[in-house]
Amino acid sequence: MNFLASLLILLGTFSVISTRGLREEFTWSRISYDWPAGTPPRFGGGEISFPRGRYDRTTGRTTTRRSSTSRPTGSTTSRPDTNDAYYIYQNNIPMGANVWNEKLFITVPRRRVGVPSTLNYIWVNSSQHHNVPLKPYPDWESNSLEARGDKFVSVYRVAVDGCDRLWFVDTGRIETPGNPDQVQPIALVIMDLKTDRVLQRHVFNSSVLRSGTSLASVTVDVEDDKCGDAFAYIPDLGGFGLIVYSLREDRAWRLNHNYFSFEPVAGEFMVGGHRFQWNDGIFSIALSDLKSDGHRDAYFHSMAGFNQYRVSTRVLRNETLSTRSYHDTDFEHVGSRGPLSQTSSSDLHKTHGILFLGLVNQNALACWNIATPLSDISIVHKNDETMIYPSDVKVSGDTIVLLTNTMPVFLYGTLDYDRTNFRVWVESVDTAIRGTKCDKSRRSKS
Numbered sequence: 001m002n003f004l005a006s007l008l009i010l011l012g013t014f015s016v017i018s019t020r021g022l023r024e025e026f027t028w029s030r031i032s033y034d035w036p037a038g039t040p041p042r043f044g045g046g047e048i049s050f051p052r053g054r055y056d057r058t059t060g061r062t063t064t065r066r067s068s069t070s071r072p073t074g075s076t077t078s079r080p081d082t083n084d085a086y087y088i089y090q091n092n093i094p095m096g097a098n099v100w101n102e103k104l105f106i107t108v109p110r111r112r113v114g115v116p117s118t119l120n121y122i123w124v125n126s127s128q129h130h131n132v133p134l135k136p137y138p139d140w141e142s143n144s145l146e147a148r149g150d151k152f153v154s155v156y157r158v159a160v161d162g163c164d165r166l167w168f169v170d171t172g173r174i175e176t177p178g179n180p181d182q183v184q185p186i187a188l189v190i191m192d193l194k195t196d197r198v199l200q201r202h203v204f205n206s207s208v209l210r211s212g213t214s215l216a217s218v219t220v221d222v223e224d225d226k227c228g229d230a231f232a233y234i235p236d237l238g239g240f241g242l243i244v245y246s247l248r249e250d251r252a253w254r255l256n257h258n259y260f261s262f263e264p265v266a267g268e269f270m271v272g273g274h275r276f277q278w279n280d281g282i283f284s285i286a287l288s289d290l291k292s293d294g295h296r297d298a299y300f301h302s303m304a305g306f307n308q309y310r311v312s313t314r315v316l317r318n319e320t321l322s323t324r325s326y327h328d329t330d331f332e333h334v335g336s337r338g339p340l341s342q343t344s345s346s347d348l349h350k351t352h353g354i355l356f357l358g359l360v361n362q363n364a365l366a367c368w369n370i371a372t373p374l375s376d377i378s379i380v381h382k383n384d385e386t387m388i389y390p391s392d393v394k395v396s397g398d399t400i401v402l403l404t405n406t407m408p409v410f411l412y413g414t415l416d417y418d419r420t421n422f423r424v425w426v427e428s429v430d431t432a433i434r435g436t437k438c439d440k441s442r443r444s445k446s
């Protein structure tokens with residue numbers, strides 16, 4: 001452990017009362033990559049190809065206009081969307097973060113050209129904490145658009161299950177504005193984290209997709225001793241539906257409900273000095289612990305929405321039940337979280353029953369103990385400068401992991417790539433909720 005880490009732990013121990021909220025663990029002003037100069041990937045030839053660019057592993061140089069070694073100076077206003085560069089740092093916006101053992105996964109969806117690798121990781125034990133270069137996972141070849149066969153084109157967020165597997169949707173699409181390119185069909189990919197191999201690649205049948213489909217997250221429902229009996233729940237935020245995937249059957253189906261839609265009065269956002277209107281529907285699924293009936297509750301919400309809903313996995317796992325045209329009382333309206341409570345990602349700490357929510361319109365992370373009224377929702381951490389756009393929220397063991405990426409400023413303004421824009425925040429759940437209503441209700445429960 002390095003000196004700084006020890007110091008942080010010491011400080012944490014001595015200032016118990018003021019240690020509310022999360023710590024900035026890794027930060028980036030711009031995203032760069034661990035270019036493969038020293039460790040040649042398993043290619044036949046002497047170079048790795050990227051779209052319109054070539055990397056020569058013997059010289060460590062690229063023949064594109066912008067290479068990894070170019071260091072444009074000053075803040076920049078240009079975001080070239082030309083097709084002649086494989087790495088344009090201005091277009092590399094991390095959207096997802098998750099942890100497995102010593103690996104911290106960071107995803108960079110290909111929303112523009114110039115993203116050399118979409119699925120990446122860094123070492124949690126890295127001695128560096130600012131601008132750590134991302135390493136493609138499992139390697140460059142899997143993330144290269146010119147590789148033969150299936151490759152990873154664009155990944156938003158990843159799930160890690162208790163069976164050492166990584167799950168994600170590859171949208172297969174380069175979303176260059178005005179000129180999207182569907183490179184591959186949309187697929188769910190499951191990888192073995194111990195061997196770094198793809199276990200399953202399920203290409204979605206068009207019958208579960210819609211023209212506006214956007215699959216940006218996945219939640220895995222599995223018990224650690226029943227790894228073969230896993231289900232994945234994939235919200236379709238643009239098509240207002242939910243896709244359920246059964247691993248045992250290697251089959252997916254789609255269900256619809258009015259609760260998956262956006263709420264027209266909740267679409268107004270004011271973030272980072274920019275006003276905009278969004279209409280994203282169902283955005284993420286968070287699962288409770290097993291209940292006495294052997295099933296979990298799946299908590300969900302729309303991004304453009306104030307309301308919280310839930311449905312039992314007893315319903316979701318059963319195709320007949322989940323796709324019936326009249327859902328009766330299967331889906332419950334838990335309540336309204338209140339004004340400005342629009343939420344991106346959410347995840348649940350199962351043993352304590354605490355739901356964490358990324359509050360986009362408040363630059364904050366909130367918590368709610370699901371055993372208490374929804375009005376007990378509390379702010380865990382809020383910062384109008386450093387916590388802009390909580391893009392991913394994950395609970396990994398007893399640790400909360402939050403990625404903020406300042407995305408509205410990227411979309412509607414200009415990011416200053418000499419300032420810190422992207423942050424991975426972490427904290428133990430117990431420390432993070434100290435002093436909030438989530439903490440009090442937990443104590444009284446036990």
Ligand SMILES: *[C@@H]1O[C@H](CO)[C@@H](O)[C@H](O)[C@H]1NC(C)=O
Pocket residue numbers: 102123125126127
């Ligand atoms: C971090 O952990 C990984 C995996 O255990 C190891 O390969 C690597 O050398 C470690 N790095 C540092 C800086 O300790």
Ligand SMILES: *[C@@H]1O[C@H](CO)[C@@H](O)[C@H](O)[C@H]1NC(C)=O
Pocket residue numbers: 205206207
């Ligand atoms: C895909 O869906 C269509 C119905 O839209 C169905 O006829 C077909 O059998 C499905 N294909 C697979 C492989 O499930």
Ligand SMILES: *[C@@H]1O[C@H](CO)[C@@H](O)[C@H](O)[C@H]1NC(C)=O
Pocket residue numbers: 318319320321
């Ligand atoms: C699925 O739900 C239907 C309708 O309630 C029920 O008849 C059937 O037994 C369920 N299937 C399973 C496997 O539980």
